[in-house]
Amino acid sequence: MTYIIAEPCVDVLDRACVEECPVDCIYEGGRMLYIQPDECVDCGACEPVCPVEAIFYEDDVPDDWEPYVSANVDFFDKLGSPGGASKVGKTEYDPPFIKGLPPMGEED
Structure with missing residues (x-):
């Protein structure tokens, strides 16, 4: 089990959790x-600092956002486990499900 980042993060990318x-x-x-x-390591440090409340323990992902569990798996199917995000930096890759979503995170 792990933590999953769901829909509220799409197109927001706040990065407080990364820090x-x-x-x-x-x-x-x-x-x-x-x-x-x-x-x-399932420490949970990322969850309370997320300003858009997008991080959930895998078993607690709301049903409407269940596809984000698969999207997380799909992202790492391609990337693997490089041993630290800072080694990789930002990628332009997103799984097809995420790529196909309409623009989000913007308020008119």
Whole structure:
């Protein structure tokens, strides 16, 4: 089990969680952030600092956002476990589900 970042993060990319993560396991895609499950130590430090409340323990992801669990898996199928997000930096990759979403995070 791990933490999952869900819909409120799409196109927001606040990064407060990245700064708080003690093990550097939160990776940046083109439109959102992803938590590497093999690198995450389940400390939960990221969850309370997320300003848009997008981070959930995997078992607590709301039903409407269940596809984000698969999107997280898909992101790391391609990237693997590089041993730290700072080694990789921002990628422009997002899984097809995320790429296909309409623009979000913008208030008119």
